[in-house]
Amino acid sequence: MKEPRAVDADLLKRFPLPRHPDDAxxxxxxxxxxxxGSRELPGAALLAGTAGLRAGCGKLQIATAASIAVQLGIAVPEARVIPHRETEEGCIDExxxxPLLKWAKGAQAMLLGCGLQQGAPLEKLLDALLASGIDIPLVLDAAVLSKLAHRAEPLKAWQxxxxxxxxxxxxxxxxxxxREEVEAEPLAAARNASERLGVTAVIKGxxxxxxxxxxxxxRYRGGGVGLAxxxxxxxxAGIVGGLCARGADPLTAALWGVHLHGEAGRKLSASVGRVGFLARELVDLVPRIMGGGA
Structure with missing residues (x-):
């Protein structure tokens, strides 16, 4: 089995991002x-959505809990915010x-999971999405990850x-x-997940x-402990989603996303401190690091 290749500037030249002419x-x-996002975790939607814009997507739509939709729309005025009803536990209402699938049909990429509350309706949304036949890249994170093992076949079939x-x-x-097993052999775990689910698998560390x-x-040598x-x-997740929306294939978006996120962390470690910088501070560094790849 081949050793993993280093994610660096030379490698990324082989995985170019879509280029957009000045008149685009x-x-x-x-x-x-x-x-x-949810009542308890509204910032997750803000961070992911803003990162998608900073990665260069042209339009951002955020589907989030009705209880936080107005506030989120003010915080991210560039986004169209789509409120949805919630269960008493704060999960997406069944x-x-x-309606969410209708919005997905009009998108070029979809990010699902950040800041969502787990529950049966979320699993039903995931099942309905995977059965929908919609043909766009999916970025799956946080609340949905533990629900994927029993959905390997429909995920493998996702076009x-x-x-x-x-x-x-x-x-x-x-x-x-x-967890200790995964931490001891993260590459083996990523290979296992990718093979089981038919996805591009990233394991952070x-x-x-x-x-x-x-x-x-x-393999990417991380951007420092401050990223934790x-x-x-x-x-x-937002960076990867934004790159997919621009037209990058999932592997290219993952490679660039990990690189951009890590290099932003590296820069903040130097300018702010090894620990103590904020996730929101990563976002504004992304376009400059992306540079000619945009």
């Missing part, structure tokens, strides 16, 4: 649908599944391709293993590993 409109850069972004604990839950559905593996902070994963 926002429609040409794609629409990202972010289904995220009656909202059909648009998918990216999963677990940390070691989430990967352990997905694979039915102990000091070294982040990315494995494509065909078994190709990559609340909201950091939401930013990464």
């Amino acid at each position: 409109g926002k429609e040409d850069r794609g629409r990202l649908l972010v289904v995220a 009656s909202e599944i059909a 648009g391709g998918a990216v999963i972004l677990p940390h070691a604990g989430e990967m352990a839950s997905l694979l039915g293993r102990e 000091e070294y982040s590993f990315i494995v494509s559905p065909d078994g190709e593996a990559f 902070t609340s909201g950091s994963g939401d930013v990464l």
